[in-house]
Amino acid sequence: xxxxxxxxxxxxxxxxxxxxxxxxxxxxxxxxxxxxxxxxxxxxxxxxxxxxxxxxxxxxxxxxxxxxxxxxxxxxxxxxxxxxxxxxxxxxxxxxxxxxxxxxxxxxxxxxxxxxxxxxxxxxxxxxxxxxxxxxxxxxxxxxxxxxxxxxxxxxxxxxxxxxxxxxxxxxxxxxxxxxxxxxxxxxxxxxxxxxxxxxxxxxxxxxxxxxxxxxxxxxxxxxxxxxxxxxxxxxxxxxxxxxxxxxxxxxxxxxxxxxxxxxxxxxxxxxxxxxxxxxxxxxxxxxxxxxxxxxxxxxxxxxxxxxxxxxxxxxxxxxxxxxxxxxxxxxxxxxxxxxxxxxxxxxxxxxxxxxxxxxxxxxxxxxxxxxxxxxxxxxxxxxxxxxxxxxxxxxxxxxxxxxxxxxxxxxxxxxxxxxxxxxxxxxxxxxxxxxxxxxxxxxxxxxxxxxxxxxxxxxxxxxxxxxxxxxxxxxxxxxxxxxxxxxxxxxxxxxxxxxxxxxxxxxxxxxxxxxxxxxxxxxxxxxxxxxxxxxxxxxxxxxxxxxxxxxxxxxxxxxxxxxxxxx
Numbered sequence: 001x002x003x004x005x006x007x008x009x010x011x012x013x014x015x016x017x018x019x020x021x022x023x024x025x026x027x028x029x030x031x032x033x034x035x036x037x038x039x040x041x042x043x044x045x046x047x048x049x050x051x052x053x054x055x056x057x058x059x060x061x062x063x064x065x066x067x068x069x070x071x072x073x074x075x076x077x078x079x080x081x082x083x084x085x086x087x088x089x090x091x092x093x094x095x096x097x098x099x100x101x102x103x104x105x106x107x108x109x110x111x112x113x114x115x116x117x118x119x120x121x122x123x124x125x126x127x128x129x130x131x132x133x134x135x136x137x138x139x140x141x142x143x144x145x146x147x148x149x150x151x152x153x154x155x156x157x158x159x160x161x162x163x164x165x166x167x168x169x170x171x172x173x174x175x176x177x178x179x180x181x182x183x184x185x186x187x188x189x190x191x192x193x194x195x196x197x198x199x200x201x202x203x204x205x206x207x208x209x210x211x212x213x214x215x216x217x218x219x220x221x222x223x224x225x226x227x228x229x230x231x232x233x234x235x236x237x238x239x240x241x242x243x244x245x246x247x248x249x250x251x252x253x254x255x256x257x258x259x260x261x262x263x264x265x266x267x268x269x270x271x272x273x274x275x276x277x278x279x280x281x282x283x284x285x286x287x288x289x290x291x292x293x294x295x296x297x298x299x300x301x302x303x304x305x306x307x308x309x310x311x312x313x314x315x316x317x318x319x320x321x322x323x324x325x326x327x328x329x330x331x332x333x334x335x336x337x338x339x340x341x342x343x344x345x346x347x348x349x350x351x352x353x354x355x356x357x358x359x360x361x362x363x364x365x366x367x368x369x370x371x372x373x374x375x376x377x378x379x380x381x382x383x384x385x386x387x388x389x390x391x392x393x394x395x396x397x398x399x400x401x402x403x404x405x406x407x408x409x410x411x412x413x414x415x416x417x418x419x420x421x422x423x424x425x426x427x428x429x430x431x432x433x434x435x436x437x438x439x440x441x442x443x444x445x446x447x448x449x450x451x452x453x454x455x456x457x458x459x460x461x462x463x464x465x466x467x468x469x470x471x472x473x474x475x476x477x478x479x480x481x482x483x484x485x486x487x488x489x490x491x492x493x494x495x496x497x498x499x500x501x502x503x504x505x506x507x508x509x510x511x512x513x514x515x516x517x518x519x520x521x522x523x524x525x526x527x528x529x530x531x532x533x534x535x536x537x538x539x540x541x542x543x544x545x546x547x548x549x550x551x552x553x554x555x556x557x558x559x560x561x562x563x564x565x566x567x568x
Contacts, residue, residue, distance in 0.1 A: 096346065109400060109402060110396045114393045114394075116417050120409075129553070132341075153550075160191070169471065170188040184504075189427070192429065201239075201297070201298035202299045202382075204234075205242070207304045240253070241290075243286045245285075248281065253267045255292070303336075307344050308338055308346065320351065320352065321351055334358045335380065350409070371546075376428075384429050389417050392469050395465050400446060401440040404435065405435075405515070436508065506540070512526050
């Protein structure tokens with residue numbers, strides 16, 4: 001009996017000790033200090049601002065209030081040259097920012113015969129549309145910029161022969177596939193292809209967003225992979241510096257020759273994410289490094305990799321624009337690589353790239369990184385002409401109405417064309433640029449309707465020029481523009497759509513697809529099936545499979561559209 005009591009007593013003692021130990025563990029965990037990143041001040045006040053810094057969920061807050069321990073995964077290594085607190089990963093939804101714009105409408109030639117715009121070689125819109133459609137989601141209309149959809153693809157225009165005139169021009173006129181009686185005017189240009197051996201030295205600064213919002217797999221890890229790809233394309237005599245920014249900015253790597261590739265790669269691979277987003281301060285430091293290592297005969301460029309949100313320092317787009325314009329005048333250009341979805345600030349990225357004499361690309365996959373930074377490294381880094389503007393004057397005896405398809409955010413005033421102080425887009429080595437106009441010939445089906453008091457226009461002229469194309473540009477190191485021009489005459493007209501050049505038909509399919517995604521205001525009876533038919537017939541050799549991928553995106557849009565209709 002005594003033995004039994006001793007056994008019971010021993011058991012109760014063990015349970016008591018275990019209970020005390022458990023209580024001690026719970027209390028110590030509950031009272032342990034939490035990482036500072038999870039205790040950001042004024043979090044509630046900042047909720048109205050687009051914040052890409054550290055966040056904790058409402059569920060985590062409730063658990064903390066009840067005294068539950070907050071188990072966090074181990075932090076990644078901090079960014080070199082910086083110390084900061086790591087925050088748990090999170091994902092924003094529906095906070096992507098795009099600049100809304102009205103679709104170009106038709107103009108009456110007798111009232112406004114001249115159309116002027118800056119070229120646009122950005123491709124960010126296409127990649128964003130693809131990322132959305134691959135999730136079976138239709139992109140928001142403001143995210144669809146038709147010219148960027150068209151210019152995502154390379155077109156086989158004739159090559160220019162010398163850098164003295166770094167463009168070839170290609171014009172074609174053919175019937176519209178979606179509006180009987182209308183025609184499309186395709187204007188294509190191709191930049192001179194600088195051979196690798198003749199490329200100037202590159203002085204590059206990688207400006208990398210390491211804020212808390214960059215922790216997701218399609219953000220900082222993809223940035224690291226992308227920049228490593230670009231590193232392999234550079235010449236040993238090029239230099240690379242690295243600036244990172246989160247709650248504050250820091251220099252992770254001073255300008256280093258690419259000959260020391262493994263040293264550069266080690267810094268890229270060692271980056272970690274956490275904190276708020278002091279992007280403006282990062283831009284200042286990046287420009288300072290580029291200027292310290294400025295090569296007057298080479299390429300001086302800051303490459304910004306970010307999800308696009310600045311919430312510390314200069315956050316006003318106008319102020320940032322002015323700063324970048326001033327730096328552009330010193331010979332340092334800015335290009336932007338966008339990453340991620342959920343809080344992507346496309347509006348800011350477009351502002352930065354357009355005013356920094358650079359391009360804006362959106363990297364949604366490793367394959368896109370390879371296209372932008374490996375296959376098209378020359379055009380991404382090496383500018384062959386800057387401030388490129390196109391002006392088209394239509395002949396009122398041959399054309400009654402016209403509209404420019406896309407380029408809404410690149411419109412210029414008529415007198416901007418000859419004004420060398422007005423900034424415009426740049427063209428990189430070997431790059432192609434395409435623009436499409438939809439025109440109504442005199443006597444054709446009018447879009448605008450007749451005017452009661454319209455003046456007489458003279459006899460219709462079927463054999464006349466439809467118009468005249470002028471292209472103005474500056475060589476990379478010049479502040480004085482040059483002019484090239486070409487007529488739109490009978491020699492570039494095709495009697496049927498099927499007889500038009502293959503690349504012109506494919507560009508038309510892409511334009512029609514973009515217009516459908518934006519609502520199809522002017523595309524009449526055109527359907528996704530029509531786009532598939534046109535694009536399939538004009539796909540061509542498709543060496544890298546990008547045109548085949550486009551066909552799949554059209555199919556995805558059909559499915560996404562059906563799902564959206566079911567939910568209405």
